[in-house]
Amino acid sequence: MRRVITGGNCGRYVSSSAAAAARINAFTPFDASVAAGVQKQGLSTVVIGWRRMMSTAAEPSSASAVAEKDNKSNGVATGNVEKGEVVVSSYWGIQRPKLTREDGTEWPWNCFMPWETYRADVSIDLSKHHVPKTFLDKVAYRTVKLLRIPTDVFFRVCYPGHLNFLLVRRRYGCRAMMLETVAAVPGMVGGMLLHLRSLRKFQQSGGWIKALLEEAENERMHLMTMVELVQPKWYERLLVLTVQGVFFNAFFVLYLMSPKLAHRIVGYLEEEAIHSYTEYLKDIDSGAIENVPAPAIAIDYWRLPKDATLKDVIVVIRADEAHHRDVNHFASVSFLDHLECYVLY
Numbered sequence: 001m002r003r004v005i006t007g008g009n010c011g012r013y014v015s016s017s018a019a020a021a022a023r024i025n026a027f028t029p030f031d032a033s034v035a036a037g038v039q040k041q042g043l044s045t046v047v048i049g050w051r052r053m054m055s056t057a058a059e060p061s062s063a064s065a066v067a068e069k070d071n072k073s074n075g076v077a078t079g080n081v082e083k084g085e086v087v088v089s090s091y092w093g094i095q096r097p098k099l100t101r102e103d104g105t106e107w108p109w110n111c112f113m114p115w116e117t118y119r120a121d122v123s124i125d126l127s128k129h130h131v132p133k134t135f136l137d138k139v140a141y142r143t144v145k146l147l148r149i150p151t152d153v154f155f156r157v158c159y160p161g162h163l164n165f166l167l168v169r170r171r172y173g174c175r176a177m178m179l180e181t182v183a184a185v186p187g188m189v190g191g192m193l194l195h196l197r198s199l200r201k202f203q204q205s206g207g208w209i210k211a212l213l214e215e216a217e218n219e220r221m222h223l224m225t226m227v228e229l230v231q232p233k234w235y236e237r238l239l240v241l242t243v244q245g246v247f248f249n250a251f252f253v254l255y256l257m258s259p260k261l262a263h264r265i266v267g268y269l270e271e272e273a274i275h276s277y278t279e280y281l282k283d284i285d286s287g288a289i290e291n292v293p294a295p296a297i298a299i300d301y302w303r304l305p306k307d308a309t310l311k312d313v314i315v316v317i318r319a320d321e322a323h324h325r326d327v328n329h330f331a332s333v334s335f336l337d338h339l340e341c342y343v344l345y
Contacts, residue, residue, distance in 0.1 A: 119303050120316035126274055130267060130329045140264035148272060173230030179273055180223035181240045185248050186266045187216030189255055215324055221301055222317050228295035263332040270325035277318040284311050
């Protein structure tokens with residue numbers, strides 16, 4: 001490991017262009033002309049040859065084509081150096097492609113890419129409620145209602161809304177932030193356990209691994225948005241750390257014992273999230289919370305208009321929560337009917 005960190009392996013494998021060419025010839029049937037080109041052009045040509053080997057696209061196999069590509073890249077680098085610009089490249093010599101928004105401006109985010117953005121379906125039914133019928137449904141419903149009691153008490157005591165509107169805004173912001181740190185856990189736990197089950201049993205997941213991991217990622221983006229609106233204090237970070245640690249381990253054990261119960265609990269948690277965001281919107285409409293401009297990360301992630309406000313952000317987040325509600329209730333009823341308890345394996 002120390003040799004990898006200090007670059008020992010790099011020197012070992014690319015210490016000379018001839019040695020690199022010999023190793024590449026051992027892996028792929030390059031012809032003599034390409035090998036000669038590798039020796040002449042050095043490490044940059046080795047990288048180009050390696051990219052050719054890994055690519056599925058057809059490229060010319062002549063050394064002149066390789067040299068021409070190398071000369072072009074060197075010309076670009078030289079031009080940038082003459083202009084005083086800094087050429088940024090990765091360890092492997094491959095630059096990140098230039099990404100732009102729809103209006104042509106440069107893409108500023110590394111935490112998500114343009115093809116991961118979307119427009120939320122705000123027409124989704126927000127009033128839908130799964131009536132608990134079975135024993136597990138009733139357990140899940142009562143569990144969520146009990147979990148809400150200490151949450152309500154904590155935020156009403158620590159952030160009394162009757163004092164000023166700043167505390168009201170912070171109370172809802174911190175509540176949403178806490179909610180999202182918890183809501184991002186079930187999708188990750190479920191996706192991870194289904195992934196391991198698929199590996200053990202050599203079976204497809206029917207797309208559920210990806211669906212649950214995307215849900216976790218979506219909830220994480222909710223959190224990143226809320227952090228922009230409400231900068232958490234040290235004691236709030238400590239609270240998040242404690243709650244997440246307890247909830248992750250509890251949900252992990254619960255999912256092992258009863259995935260159906262776990263998904264039903266998440267479905268009811270999402271119903272509570274819809275209620276919380278609805279109350280948030282009511283206070284925005286009444287003027288108790290200032291309708292500030294939307295954070296830039298939210299505008300790009302949900303493809304909102306540039307003049308979007310906090311209200312627009314809460315509306316799309318609430319729509320996301322409604323979608324997660326339907327997915328988890330459906331998972332509890334249909335998806336896991338044919339799966340046996342994970343604890344048996």
